Amino acid sequence: MKIIVCIKQVPATNEVRLDPVTNTIIREGIESITNPFDTYAIEEAIRLKKKLGWQTAAVSMGIPAVKEILRDSMALGIDEAYLLSDRGFAGADTLATAYALAGGIQKIGGGQLIICGKMATDGDTAQVGPMLAEMLSIPHVTDVAEIIRIDEKEMVCRKLTDDGYQEIKLHLPALITVNKEINVPGLPSMQGILDTYDAPVTTYTVSDLDVAPELLGLAGSPTQVVRTFIPNLAIDNEWLTGTVNQQTDALLSRLSEHNIIEKEG
Amino acid sequence: MASIKVLTDVCTGCETCVSACPFGAIALNDDGVAEIGDTCTLCGSCVEACPFEAIELTKDEEKTVDLSMWHGIWVFCEIANGTLRGVGPELLGQARKLADELHTDVTALILGDEGIKDFAPELIARGADKVLAAVNPGLQQLNDIAYTGVICELVQKYHPEIILLGATGFGRSMAPRVAARLRTGLTADCTILAADTENHLLQQTRPAFGGNLMATIICPKHRPQMATVRPKVFAPLAADESRKGEIIVENVQLPKDILVETLKSSTVAGEDVNIADADIIVAVGKGIGSAKNIALAEQLADLLGGAVAVTRPLVDLGWYGYAHQVGQTGKTVAPRLYIACGISGAIQHLAGIAAETVVAVNNDPDAPIFAHAHYAINSDCVDFLQTMVETIKEKGYKAV
């Protein structure tokens, strides 16, 4: 039985700094990290490994430098790491990303449980997980806050919904995406870091996988970005001064003027 | 396969492409010409930027899909526990405008048991030309696999050119499955939808990098073009009872293997208000000082019929539930009024706010939140909350 976590490397910050002359984005000097939500996915896989004795693997699609975050996951306790890296994967939208990940997961023999982060902080789409489940023809649950029970055949988990929580039972193999309620990620041990310093990361290129190259990368992406622009976030603001009582009165009258609140009766 | 290359004999080493690259993938090599590194995503920004046409991007010839058989805009209107979620009618309003520009029609798609037909008049009054009701008792529960199966079959039968869905918890879970099965594009959380009438395309604009950058996305060669939109981004049209529409009922089969089952649903105490639906939000951050002070925010929210939201540190401290966290790793909210108390205004928090009016209360006049607030109050937030509660009680204000 195997648990596979999908992890993505993202920039450590979302702050977009602009070059005042060219009006383009400055990306230098920004560090890369494991997508924050994926750290919960890694932790959950490790906890399940301890409890159930299943094997664990991490898979990522990205540039060769992504090996670093894959090794970080091994330092935490993930057994094997796989990197899908090739120019042919580049420029992928969520559909082409899910397709590549599905190809990679099939290549390593599939998993009984696939765990993704709830979303990646750079794209904020939360689409790759459910798309990947569909491509693997397995059920999925998003926004999982707790795995209540799991065995080789089925699991019950608690999911955050718009209105509260739901308990959902699903047949394995299955895919879940996890939010930060599920656990508190641990830190790697010194020994873990030393042991995985040089740990092998198996790298696959397009030709290693049983996939249709025209469905990968830019060519396999139905969506295209045609324009990017910096939103105009500037707003007129008014300072309400005086004592707290005066500030409160001023605010209440502004809000009445804007028809947001009104006096009763 | 697509590829990109620098024509080394044409490149002058001007570095325009280096700064144009959103991914920092280009640098000058030892020969003083541009070299494209591994972080390149083939986005083409450099090709456009290069003054010397020294960069060549070769895209693959794609199979041409027959686009002529796809017509009409569908809006998936989610019905949860017998209630129509607000985002459906909001999207019908926007779809109506797009359909008028694209000279096509709007269909409201609903799934559920027999009873859902009762929603048809309202959906027509809100802008739908047709209501397509897929009926099966098994669709009463929102279920990704059942809904995906049914929707994909209806798409194959009717060929809509555009499908819009609300980015509710369920919409965000189900829409990607539908898009993957149909092998088409899906754009998440759009905030602007426009019609490109010349090319008959939907232009989908969404925030990226936590709201710091906007990206306009199209899906030129695949159908349907799919997009999700968060609640409250668009306003519904006023209900027009005189509008006429057609109701199509499809008695559908469920897929054989459902594989997922909801055992129970609960609304957590105090969490029955979905902050994404609230019109007024009282939000508190670390500046509130202690967990017990949050009660003041709750009182104010109660008086105004609103909801309480918090920043991430409060969730991490265990002071409040995650369901109330606003921001990049929490929820996006779009209330009429957002009162930020003791919140610094970190970019990750701001990413979740799309409010009409923002009020900021902070004891630090240089707090970044003030740059994003319509009304700035430089005060202690506990004092402010207490005074607000007292004044509102005394003078009898309520939400409009």
Ligand SMILES: Cc1cc2nc3c(=O)[nH]c(=O)nc-3n(C[C@H](O)[C@H](O)[C@H](O)COP(=O)(O)OP(=O)(O)OC[C@H]3O[C@@H](n4cnc5c(N)ncnc54)[C@H](O)[C@@H]3O)c2cc1C
């Ligand atoms: C990947 C990532 C994702 C994140 N996602 C989110 C997210 O989804 N949501 C989120 O909120 N954060 C998120 N964060 C955290 C975010 O960066 C900030 O740390 C957080 O928003 C700060 O919360 P705060 O404003 O409550 O606290 P602080 O930044 O500590 O600000 C407290 C403010 O209160 C003011 N203050 C203090 N005392 C008083 C008083 N008595 N009266 C009035 N004002 C007072 C201070 O002047 C200060 O401005 C994320 C961070 C990362 C790295």
Ligand SMILES: Nc1ncnc2c1ncn2[C@@H]1O[C@H](COP(=O)(O)O)[C@@H](O)[C@H]1O
């Ligand atoms: N390139 C990638 N490699 C591995 N996993 C990914 C990749 N992109 C997305 N994922 C997974 O999908 C989740 C959701 O990403 P997204 O749909 O981009 O918000 C992430 O938390 C990861 O678990």
